[in-house]
Every structure is written in C-alpha cells, then in structure tokens.
Amino acid sequence: MARQYTGSAGKITSCQIGVFAAYVSGHGHALIDRALYLPKKWTDDPDRLEAAYVPADAGFATKPKLATRMIARAITAAVPFKWVAGDTVYGVGDIEQQLRRAGKGYVLGVSSAHVFRSWGKRPPVAGTAADIARTRRPSDWKRLSAGAGTKGPRLHDWCYLELADLIEAAEATTSANDLITLFVAFDYGGRDEIICAFKRMMKDGVKPEEIDEELVNSYLFTTGIPDPDLIVRTSGEMRTSNFLIWQAAYAEWYVTPTLWPDFNREEFYKALVSYSARDRRFGRLSESCDKG
Numbered sequence: 001m002a003r004q005y006t007g008s009a010g011k012i013t014s015c016q017i018g019v020f021a022a023y024v025s026g027h028g029h030a031l032i033d034r035a036l037y038l039p040k041k042w043t044d045d046p047d048r049l050e051a052a053y054v055p056a057d058a059g060f061a062t063k064p065k066l067a068t069r070m071i072a073r074a075i076t077a078a079v080p081f082k083w084v085a086g087d088t089v090y091g092v093g094d095i096e097q098q099l100r101r102a103g104k105g106y107v108l109g110v111s112s113a114h115v116f117r118s119w120g121k122r123p124p125v126a127g128t129a130a131d132i133a134r135t136r137r138p139s140d141w142k143r144l145s146a147g148a149g150t151k152g153p154r155l156h157d158w159c160y161l162e163l164a165d166l167i168e169a170a171e172a173t174t175s176a177n178d179l180i181t182l183f184v185a186f187d188y189g190g191r192d193e194i195i196c197a198f199k200r201m202m203k204d205g206v207k208p209e210e211i212d213e214e215l216v217n218s219y220l221f222t223t224g225i226p227d228p229d230l231i232v233r234t235s236g237e238m239r240t241s242n243f244l245i246w247q248a249a250y251a252e253w254y255v256t257p258t259l260w261p262d263f264n265r266e267e268f269y270k271a272l273v274s275y276s277a278r279d280r281r282f283g284r285l286s287e288s289c290d291k292g
Helices: 046-051 063-076 094-101 128-133 166-173 192-201 212-217 264-274 285-292
Strands: 002-006 011-015 017-024 030-038 083-086 105-108 114-115 127-130 140-148 153-159 230-231 252-255
Touching: 017 063, 030 063, 063 094, 083 094, 094 105, 114 128, 127 128, 192 212, 230 264, 252 264
Parallel strands: 083 105, 230 252
Antiparallel strands: 002 011, 017 030, 114 127, 140 153
C-alpha cells in the first residue's frame, strides 16, 4: 500500500496496483497472469519486504517490465495468442520490441506527443500522434465502444493509417530464412487464375492438341510450386472457397471447428496425424480394392 497514481481513480491515492494479463477469444475472457507492482520505496526497504513476506530479491520493476515478463511467460507456455493490446503505460519501448521479435501483433496506446515516422512509404508520414491525427479527414475516423467503464461508456475514435510498406518489411525481415517457403496470396481467385492461364496460352498461340496438365501448370500463378498435399480449413468451413481449384485436385482436406486465430501448434499436429492416416490414391483404386 502506498500513495501513488492509479488510472481507475484518476488521481494519486493510497492503493495497491497490479499488472494483469487477460486472455480474450471468441469464447470469452479470463485472467491468466498477474503481478503486484511494488513502488521503489518498498523494494529499497528490506525490513518492509520481510514484514510483508515479499522475497528479499524482489527488485524494483516498472509496470512495462512486469508486462514483458508476463508476455515472455505466455510465449514459453505456448499460449495461442496472435496479438497484445495495452494502454499508454505499455505503448512504447521494450514491449513493442519484444512483440516484434516474437512475431506478435499489437495495439498499444501512446501519448499524443509520441513521434511516428513511416518507412518504405511514399509520400512519407512523420510527426507527433496529435499532428498526424489532425491531418485526417472526419470521414477517416470511426467511433467504437470499448464497453461500459466506471465513469460511463468508453468511446474511442479510430483511424487506420499505414506507416510501413508491410510487404517490403516482411521480405526484408525474412530474407535470410531458408527452412520453409511461405506463399501469400493477395486478391486471389482460383477461377480467375485458370481464365488468366488460358488467355495467356491463346495469346502465345498454343494449339489445342498441345494443351496438357504440364502445360497448364506452367501458365498458372503457382508455376514451379508443388501442388498442396494437405489443405486445412478452420472454423468448420466445408467448402473450397475458390481456392487452388486446379492444384487441389488430389489434396487431402482437414476440417476443424477451431478458429484460425486459435489454430496453434497442437492443432497443426492433429491435422498432420489425420493426414498420416490417409490412403492417398491420386485417382487410383485403393490397394485393398486392387488385391480384391
């Protein structure tokens, strides 16, 4: 207990302050970690620590530092989260860097005086958050509710402004990777891919008798990429969704009710176990039928 600022009261008062980690999904939310914030005058007083049964080696840690420890524990425990949200206390510094290194998304608050600078963007964007916000048109903003608070509705005005060329940044970040190959499809449609392939064949003067599977493959967007062996559909979706219509002819399908944000390593392992039990025939009869 100490006199300190608390956002709940909006003033300095005698209170205890804790840092809490809440896990949120489509199924609900729950607190999964917590830590008591100890003011420096507590951690610098061994007698007070001993009287309160606080370990003697509990050094002073800022609230953002406590949060980074919680994030690290969540990652170590393989908690399936994709992004982190936090208010202005946690908005800059170590937490942002930690989440970037871990490949996690984030929505973190900053003060109006925080300076932003874009990269890989033309024209460039630079200035304080307040200055950049003033350049936005009224139609760029959308007011959303974060639910009821202790002082009434919590309304926030949101505006999306891209500060980085994400494709360029992703290519630069993964340029040294050599273990897996990741293909990302933007504005892709399977029917459009096939139509484009045949239009290109016609433009190249390909004769009907020259067309076979190998030639068609060479005109698809995925030329040079092996056909998929396994296609995973999350959210219980039982349809092709105009995706890889040609390439998926002999792919094995795995459908799971798990939502995509919750599809973690364990769920991926389940898909591989299911795939390993399949009898892949590629249009032929099964071995049991052949023997019969």
